[in-house]
Amino acid sequence: MIKKPTKLLGTLLLEPKVFGDERGFFMETWNAQRYREFGLEENFVQDNLSRSRRGVLRGLHFQEPNPQGKLVSVLDGEVFDVAVDIRRGSPTFGQWEGYTLSAQNKLQFYIPPGFAHGFCVTSDTALFAYKCTELYQPANEGAIAWDDPDLNIPWPIDQPELSAKDAKGIRLADYPSDKLPQFD
Numbered sequence: 001m002i003k004k005p006t007k008l009l010g011t012l013l014l015e016p017k018v019f020g021d022e023r024g025f026f027m028e029t030w031n032a033q034r035y036r037e038f039g040l041e042e043n044f045v046q047d048n049l050s051r052s053r054r055g056v057l058r059g060l061h062f063q064e065p066n067p068q069g070k071l072v073s074v075l076d077g078e079v080f081d082v083a084v085d086i087r088r089g090s091p092t093f094g095q096w097e098g099y100t101l102s103a104q105n106k107l108q109f110y111i112p113p114g115f116a117h118g119f120c121v122t123s124d125t126a127l128f129a130y131k132c133t134e135l136y137q138p139a140n141e142g143a144i145a146w147d148d149p150d151l152n153i154p155w156p157i158d159q160p161e162l163s164a165k166d167a168k169g170i171r172l173a174d175y176p177s178d179k180l181p182q183f184d
Contacts, residue, residue, distance in 0.1 A: 003038050008085050008092045010112035012040060013099060018106055027106060029073065030131065040110055042069050044131040049075075052121045052128065057160035059118015060084055060144040060169065067113035067181045069133035077126030078102035079119040080156050084144060086172060087114035087183035094172060096151055103127075114181035116144045116172075122156055142179060143169035 004013040014035075018027045028034065030044075052058065060082065062068075072081060082098040100122070101107050111117050113133060146153070146160065148171045 001034060001038065004107075006097060008083060008095060008097050008115075009090065011083055011097065011115075012038060012110035014038065014108045014110065016106060016108065029108075029129075030071070040071070042071075042133045044071070044133055046132040046135050048130050048132065048136075050128045051125060053125050053161075054121050054123060055157055055159070055161045057118065057120040057146055057155065057157065057162055057166065059166065060116040060146055061118060062086060062114075062116040062142050062144070062181070063134065063137060063140045064142060064179060064181050065140055066134045066137055067115075068136070069113045070111045070117055070130045071108055072101065072111065072117075072119075072128065072130040073106070073108045074101045074103055075127040075129055076103050077121065077123035078104070079121050079123075079126050079128060081109055081119040082117070082153055083109070083111040084116040084151060084172070085114070086116050086144065086175075087181050088177055090114070090183035093183070094150065096153055098153065114183065116142075118146060120155055120157055120160055142175070144172050144175075145169040148172055
């Protein structure tokens, strides 16, 4: 496995080792011991899977209290995946990073607890998988506006298809600080 550089404190971009031949390929998608060697010591408690079509944008979601860390990857298709540091007191608060994740490149992106997360589908469809460090708690979920002008994320689509919840996301600057996670 290769650990690639990231700019936000706590995030990891990982390229698993893939064993392939003319029949297909094999790769480990999770091995606690191996991932621990790269600094990922989280206990994952929930796995999620979503399928979306081109132009769908999901996010930017977070959960507070009980923020979720997420290890995400794409099993089929391609997405532009984004993490935003929303931890009060973090040296990278309000900064984001994004990566193209695809079935072809097999990259995995780890987003620590305290980050907002979202992705948009850039292929015809995408099958998106994520492991979470906390159970989903709808009452604790928040949404940052995907088009927050302060974040200025260059999403690769102009008119995304949003859920009603995501269409009501608000600017990070408008969130009361007690509704955002604290940097440890």
